[in-house]
Amino acid sequence: MACVALVTLVQRRANYDSVLFMAWEAILCAGVILAAGCCHRLRTSLGQLPLRQGLEQRLNVATVILLLVAFASPWAINFLAKRCGVGNGSEIVMLGTLGWAGLSSALLGTRSRTVSLSVVCSGFVALFATLISDVASATWFAYAWVALCMWWLVGNHWEGLESRSAEHIDRSVGLRWTYLALVLVVFVGSTLAIGHRVPVWQRLRAELMPTSGGTTGKDSAARSGVGNGDALIAAKNHATSFGAVETDMFLDSEKPSLFDVFSDEFGEPKPKESVEQAQALSPQDVQSDEGKFSEANRSSSASEFGIERKPTERKALPEDLVSNALFFWQGGAHAHLAVERFHHFDGVTWTGAPITRAEASRAAKPGAIEVEQQSWFFAPGNKFASSLSPFRGAVAEAAKFTRYGSPIIPSRCGTKLWSIDQISRADFFHYDASDCLSMPGRERVPDYTMVRFVNGEIDLEKMEQLLQHCSPGKEHVGGAKTCQEELAELAHSYADETSRGWEQVRSVVEGLRREFRHRQGNVDTKHQTALEQFLQVRSGPSYLFATVAALMLEHLGYETRLVTGFYINPKHYVKADNEYAVQGSDVHVWLEINAGHGYWIPLEPTPGYRAPRTTASIWYQAMQARWEIAGCCLVASISLSILYLLRAWIFDLLCWCCAPALVVLSDRRRVRWTAWILDVRLSLLGRKRPRGAVLRKHLSASLNLPECQSNKVRTVLEASDCLLFGNRSSLSAEQRTSILELWRELTVAKLRKLRIVESPS
Missing domain, CATH: 1.10.287 (Helix Hairpins)
Known part of the structure; x- marks a missing residue:
């Protein structure tokens, strides 16, 4: 206990x-x-x-x-x-x-x-x-x-009754139990009668030990003083209110936008060098930029990501992770949270796929279900609940936003459900055709908003089946002409010995992780393009790893897309709140591959970053590791055979090592352990004691002991009988010495020489 x-x-x-x-x-x-x-x-x-x-x-x-x-x-x-x-x-x-x-x-x-x-x-x-x-x-x-x-x-209780006998039985209840029952009845009756009028009792009915996040219907993510909105409750007294209120809309914000975060980490994208004929404006026609958005908060393009970037200086990690965090993640470490996805690459810039008005209208409407009076939303068509989906299981995770300056909600690939407390309208969210989740009609996700997710894990078996039978991907690369031959040669060197499917994709990704080195910061592109220098020096930032992997996989016939977002760094774990503080330095770039039927699988080609979490059935894991299992079984069988052949020697060695520990045992336990050791040694000789036989007679019938050792055994057995069945309470010093000598000297090897060989009948 x-x-x-x-x-x-x-x-x-x-x-x-x-x-x-x-x-x-x-x-x-x-x-x-x-x-x-x-x-x-x-x-x-x-x-x-x-x-x-x-x-x-x-x-x-x-x-x-x-x-x-x-x-x-x-x-x-x-x-x-x-x-x-x-x-x-x-x-x-x-x-x-x-x-x-x-x-x-x-x-x-x-x-x-x-x-x-x-x-x-x-x-x-x-x-x-x-x-x-x-x-x-x-x-x-x-x-x-x-x-x-x-x-x-x-x-x-029964130990106290072993040596006692009841003289008579008294069946009276007694005054104590009568008073206790009366007090219990009065307390329960008064509680049921006036309990609903007492405010404290009403709160206790909600939860015995309430936290700042609400009742037990809310998960542990609602604690730590921020929770799901109770630090910014929109002028309401309900601790679980949403708090999605825009204030100070026309003031400059210190919250970094996604453009700021990626520019700080990877450098600002270089502007395209294009010269057009123009006429200079007169001074009276020049318009002032005062009152407009600052340049830092305005991206060069709403849906593009360039790989040719200006040099930038890396900033030191802030000492206070909590106050400088963009948002907090309550879930597993090493998670990949996507914010933007790009489908087309022209050799310099990744851009999003053009979407028709019908596709945008169909993708923008998430579905909704109600679970225990709480609305949960899912992707249009609920494709992740289909039997074809490579995402299975249900992992509960959450994101708590503080200094986040974007309306896009970072989420995993394969998000099955999401929810915000007290929100029941689906038009609060937008789910586009690239599987990006956002809150339209606002500049950013409101502060102190808690978004809960139910995410799936990648099923390796289902993913392998989808990739093996998926059709060749669409061509979407229009640039990188100077590197195509080198990329094709590199792709074939990694994947020529594998067939189409997951093994081929994994060989390309693992080849990049093995032969290239991740280097923080961008590359110097004064005399070469970023791709040319990356392939030459074999090192660079994560967006070049993702770009090169996407180009090689597309050469092999797979459709890919670039993903920008955040990587949950395990070093930014906040122990007090059991969550991870996501910093601006946690921005990351990876890629996804099309597995068919509208499903995309995230891949991590950058070394030093852990691949997305996967799962598989026991049978699939056993088939993948069948040769390792066979080798382990062979080694285990050989080891067990050696242990069986050397069992007598190992047992004697253990007895010799444990003999000094006899000094801390009581005398009763000493003699019991000694008798057990004699029984085991006889069993190892093949002379197991029959049930009901006395140890003394079995020893004399099985062994021909010398007089000295026979006297020691007889002395120990007699002392054992007196100690266990007589009035004696302890052993003498001579008897303790004899027990110690039997443990060390009477080994199986010696007993094998002294055993009595039965003559054949």
Whole structure:
């Protein structure tokens, strides 16, 4: 029970505490408590021996000092943790100290009252840690503790009744239970009668321990003071209101736009060099730009991404991740969140695909369903719910926006559902033909908006089937004439030995990740184009990796598109809120490949960035790793065969190593373990003791022991009988020495020479 309580507290602290300091505390406290237990057992086991004067007192003092060190360790480690920027409050440290006290009482306690105190301490720690935990699975620890407590109570009760007999049975109820039942009836009746009139009771009915994000109908993303809108609640008192209100519309904003973010990271795109005939304006015809949008907030094009960019200086990562974050991601690390997708490339610039008015109208209307009085929206046609979809499963994730300056909502490829609390109108969202999600009619996503997603994971088996049978992609490359031969040669060198499908695509992507090097910042394109220099120096930024991969895959007959967005950096994890702070430096470029039927699969060609998360059935994984599994099975079978042939030698080695630990065992356990070892050694000789046979007779019938060893065995067995079935309470020093010698000297190899060979009948 004490161990369950400590595990419950560790599970709670793992959400926000430092794993290094937790491991340090666990190893130190557990080691010190075990050392105290060894001192206590040593003092108890050696109590019958003629000790030097003062040795028993020294062991007692050592036990007390070790326990004090164990109880003081959590406070000392927490002090050091706070000096390093982590640490806990005093109440969590007190809970940890109480848990270690419960464990020490359980290990060292000799009185029933001490053991009962250990149960009380562990129960308080387990139940309190369960109540303050954010994870629903924490209740299983409470269930485990209650089950163990019931088992201990029942066992303790029957142990007390072993040597007693009931003289008479008294069936009276008693005044105590009568008063308790009367108080319970009055409390329940008054609660049902006037409970709806008490405001506190109404709040308790919503949730026992409410957080700032609302009731239990809202997930843990609604905590930390920002949640789903309770820090900007649009002049309402409802803590779960949306808060999508535009204020200060005509003031300059300090929030960076997507154009600012990508320009800061990759450099501003170079303007196209084109000269047209024009006539100079007279001074009175020149219009002032005062009052218009600033140049920093105006992109050169609404839907294009150029690979020829000006040099830029990289900015240092801000010390305060939270205050400088664009938005926060509550989900898995290494996620690829797309904001824009480009289909056509002219050798210099990626542009979006032209969309007809009918396609735009059809794609712009997301569907909606209602789940537990909450509206959830999905892509037009609900294509990700189809049986052909390569995305399966349901992963709950969320994005919390703070300084984000764009109406486009970053989302994964394969988003099945999304929702904003209290929003039930589908026209709040726009879902275009490129699978980009946005909030039209506004300059940016409102601050403190929490968008929840249900995302799918890539099914490798379904994706492989789609790519294997997909039709050749459409030609959409009009430039890069000077690099086409080199790109084609590079693509064939990677993919010539593979057939069309996922293996061919993966070989191209892995070839880029293996032979090219990622370098932050843009390239110098004074004398060469960006593609030419990238292929020559074999290093560059992520947008060149994605561009080259897209061109090579298109040469092999696949349709691709460029994707810009954000990559969730695991280094930007905020422990206090269990979320990732997305910075401007987290902008990233990758590509997607068309798998047919309107599905696109994200690919990550840039080394140093983890590929999107995938999943597969157990059978598919086994078939993919069949040769590795066969090799492991062969090695395991050989290892098991060697262990079987050397089992007697290994068992004797373990006995020899464990023999010094006999000093900390009680005398009863010593003789029981010794009898078990003799039985095992006889079994390894092929002389297993029949059921019901006495060990002494079986030894004499199976072995022809020398007189010296026979006397030792007889002495130990006689002492065992007296200790287990007689009135004797301890062993003598000579008998303990004989047990130690039997453990070390009476090996299987020696017994094999001394066994009695039965003559054939």
